[in-house]
Amino acid sequence: MNLNEIKYHLNEIDKLTAAMDLGDIFSYSKVKEVLIAAELNHTVPKNYSGADAYTSSGIPVEYKSTIGKNISATYNGISVFSTWKEQKKYIINEKIGKYPYHFYARFEGTKIIEIYMLKAKDVLDIVLPKLKKSFETTLTRKDPRLGVTIGKTLIIEKGKKII
16 A cells, blocks of 8 residues: 555545535544444534534534543633623533533544443533633633533443443
8 A cells, every 4th residue: 555545545535525515524523523423323514513413313413532542522612701601601502512412432543442422411510610610710821712621431420332
């Protein structure tokens, strides 16, 4: 195998994704979203905003993936509001709680090693206290946007193992 073979296959993937109107799946980890969706029999939207995928019933879902040794999930770049009340409302209704199911996948290359599913309520129970603490110090940071990571222990404890 040589680089020209890889180039050929990547060009074929571009043709397939163009025919499916998926856009550039090599941007923003969309390739991993496509792999997760294929594994779970979900569909992938054509755009980059909103749900990462939809279940066969049309339910919008959120995907998080890692190539780390342990499964984890990170929510980054959360817009900051002027009060915690507004912030919490945004997190619940627009950012995290908006998706009833969150799927966390761990990859080795293009192979999915494990997937866990958490319900939005469980995700919110985990992230809201952490985000509230972070919110209180947001003005002292260079990048005021909020972020939070859910580690392996909580994912396994609160989630349902799919793979």
